Amino acid sequence: MLEAQDVRVDPRQRRAWRGDVELSLSRKEFDLLHALVARAGELVTRGELMREVWHTTFWTSSKTIDVHLGWVRRKLGDDSRRPQLITTVRGQGLRFEVVAPTGPSASSSAPVGTATAPGADK
Template sequence: MRGPYVHLVLAVQDVRLDPASRRVWRGEDEIRLSRKEFELLHALMARPGDIVTRGELMADVWQTSFYTNSKTIDVHLGWLRRKLGDDPRSPVLITTHRGRGLRFETSADTVAS
């Protein structure tokens, strides 16, 4: 017999992320993500409403402290936004805060600064 098991699913706005099964849904639709897209989303959703710096994302997602002006984060963010249906011109899920980092918004009416 197995002991008690706590299964934590992150849910912010209409996005749900299950770290154990590595599955993501927006509303009722399951979204297929690559490993890095999933890890990027997880890093942001684990801190909803907080700005996560690019350095923190490089450490959390790419396990490196080396960061240059590489477009690695931007490229993966573009793919992630597209799959989630988050318009990069007017995002409601993941906003970019120039010179500071990225934030997973807790409500759809937040505007990037």
């Protein structure tokens, strides 16, 4: 089980939750969320996402990522104008935040950490 903020992802059962609410995700939506939460706090490039989620190194547009990202954000309840979970680092990639950003420019200066399994700090 992977966990960042109040989002949990179970890669073995391919299930995800925000708080106590289970999310209904398509296969690619789950794969995208999993790729981001597995590297929570780290910048993940669009190229890495294309390889990990779509299993390709060739694409003509990043609109595929943008569309799926929009669906995932909506299902998570993460406002794309003031994201608390998934932030875009312009020209670099995406980051699943381990701590909700604060302030207007927080998406480019949020703390970096890693996803942890529940109970790992006990």
